[in-house]
Amino acid sequence: MTRPGSWLRSLARRVCDPSTMERLIDPAIADLQCEHGEALRRGHVWRSRWIRLAGYIAFAKVAVVALSRGSTRTVRDWAGADDRALSRTVLFSFIATLAWSLVFMLPPVWDSLSQPALRGRIVLWLVPSSMSVALPMGVVFGILAGVRGRPITPRVRRAITLLTIGCSIVMVGHVGWILPAANQAFRELMFGGPLTRGTNELRLGELWQLAQDRVVIPLTVNRRAFEFHFRLALAFAPLALGLFALGVAAARRRASGVLGIGVIAFVSCFAYYTLTYFARFEMYFAPFEVSEHVPAIIAAWSPNLVFLALALLLWKTQTHEPSAADPSRLDDDPRSADRPVVPQA
């Protein structure tokens, strides 16, 4: 029979350092096992079950304290350079997202100068629509700037991938609910009264309902399904563009200058949104009559698929060059942050 806490202990050994195991985890598990065994020897089955439950709760408390103190092997082994790369990525992504939001909002805000009473609400309702494009672009800029000149270790790669997934999850909520509501509020504000909602003002659930509706409306069935999948695919732009940017950064042999980063990021985003525009244009105007033959889901997700495929290709084609500054080595020396680890040409 497995002793209580054995599985928890083996799990803790994977993340906690030896000192934490010796001083916090093992004493808690040892006491639990001893008390549990004592209760079973006396025939107190229900007491042994209570002891097991109480012991698990105690273990959870100990584990939370250990994790919050940074006593885990994962945190201790996290190299200083990795931490700086991730911090820079997050910081530059935030700054770039903010900057692009302001850029996209500038023209309509400028136009609203003639309506000072509405300016505040115009800005408020424009923020979500500018964010829907600014966030993916900000992520691209942030990744390229954040990992510039630094080795992309597996830890950094995992952390940035998780970051892009997190941004995409946030975007699903944004484009699914916040953006349609903001669009409708903006339209009604400019019109000065209630308006019937168009497809851009429908929530994700309503778009799905529209795609299932068999009532004949001006849009074809394929186009209705396209609207739903297109909205969802846009939410995953941070993931597709972010992984592509990570692949570009990893494949480059030398650090790009600021201008180079800007050009790469801008071209990437321009190419992505050109693909989305083309997919939408083809679906609605069908110059190549593709819309009748290509499933809506493929057409809508094609820009994401293209960029994910490119990211995969970049990861596969980059070669690993072992050197004295091998990224898999631990390196907590703060001076190493500025030392070029990739041989400069």
Added chain:
Amino acid sequence: MPTASPVPTLPPKEALILDLLVAEGEMYGLQLVAASKRKLKRGTVYVTLGRMEDKGFISSRLESAPADEGGLPRRIYEPTAFGRRVLSAYAHVARRLTPELAR
């Protein structure tokens, strides 16, 4: 100018643990929880004991489990001489400051 060593602090829970250990000699973590009448909790007692060991108030050693029982060896705690002095000093200060409590 040489700086004075910082005066060790003794929070209430640590004082309770030291009190129990000085009275009993040496105890396991769960024995301390049982003896404290629920003032100490099962999970956090180990964190407190680890902190007290860092401060030098207590020491610990591993005790092998009996051969027929198996399982992990248990850690048993006992007060150090420094810990006994700290407890004694705090008790003395408490008695001087609150004479009515000492009655």
